[in-house]
Amino acid sequence: MWNAAQYSQFSNERDRPFFDLIAQVPLAQAATIADLGCGDGHLTAALSARAPNARIWGVDSSREMLQDSVAIPERLEFVHCDLREWNPPQPLEVIVSNAALQWVPDHAGLMPRLAGLLLGTGCLAVQMPANFDAPTHAILRELTSRPQWELQGANEPRHAQPLGWYVETLSDLGFQVNAWETTYLHVLHGQNPVLEWVKGTALRPVLAKLEGERRAAFLRTYGERLLEAYPAQSFGTPLPFKRAFFVAVKDTR
Numbered sequence: 001m002w003n004a005a006q007y008s009q010f011s012n013e014r015d016r017p018f019f020d021l022i023a024q025v026p027l028a029q030a031a032t033i034a035d036l037g038c039g040d041g042h043l044t045a046a047l048s049a050r051a052p053n054a055r056i057w058g059v060d061s062s063r064e065m066l067q068d069s070v071a072i073p074e075r076l077e078f079v080h081c082d083l084r085e086w087n088p089p090q091p092l093e094v095i096v097s098n099a100a101l102q103w104v105p106d107h108a109g110l111m112p113r114l115a116g117l118l119l120g121t122g123c124l125a126v127q128m129p130a131n132f133d134a135p136t137h138a139i140l141r142e143l144t145s146r147p148q149w150e151l152q153g154a155n156e157p158r159h160a161q162p163l164g165w166y167v168e169t170l171s172d173l174g175f176q177v178n179a180w181e182t183t184y185l186h187v188l189h190g191q192n193p194v195l196e197w198v199k200g201t202a203l204r205p206v207l208a209k210l211e212g213e214r215r216a217a218f219l220r221t222y223g224e225r226l227l228e229a230y231p232a233q234s235f236g237t238p239l240p241f242k243r244a245f246f247v248a249v250k251d252t253r
Ligand SMILES: C[S@@+](CC[C@H](N)C(=O)[O-])C[C@H]1O[C@@H](n2cnc3c(N)ncnc32)[C@H](O)[C@@H]1O
Pocket: 002, 014, 018, 036, 037, 038, 039, 040, 043, 059, 060, 061, 062, 065, 081, 082, 083, 084, 097, 098, 099, 100, 101, 103, 104, 201
């Protein structure tokens, strides 16, 4: 289950890649836009501010995340739906998906499906974390594989493909692809801020399987390992975070 308050604790750091992504997207003239995996919708609202003439749909499968979203009649609508099943009422000029598709399986099937929702000149803009091998995730995999926790299979599997795979797949589907990767170096504050960060994302499926003292013990063990892997400095706790971006535009040449 998603927890909007936990996720938005680091909203400055988590919002930045969204704006870096949409800086590459031709939004101003777009008439129909979807934000897939839109979360609480505050970034979908930012899309609406940048594309004042567009009809925009924010789609998310979590009622908890959507509960604070604010619709604007005739312009901005939120839909509770799995993005793999949602069909827009009109063909889309732009699809944006920020920090969501890494939770969705079968990207080989997903890319052609999303491409098929776009108009002839449409644009698909995606950002996903590329931190599967970072200590946050490697330590989590190591701990959950220990029999004592009975957590085998609790981790989210790796759905995201290497960035080059998207360039090749979308080029084959008739897109021109602008792709890049960036490592942000966030400086976090607090007692164990990296633990707080992952509680909002990668740790969720694991915590969902733990209760009471087992949950507290797991958090202590994982939290100590994170403090070792991400030591606090005088200015805060640096968290390197790699992200992959692609903006694919239908190739009309
Ligand atoms: C990390 S949050 C990002 C939210 C938002 N895009 C943002 O950047 O603030 C990921 C979101 O993807 C949604 N999500 C995951 N799988 C989904 C699916 N199959 N269909 C629709 N939404 C999904 C989750 O419910 C969650 O709100």
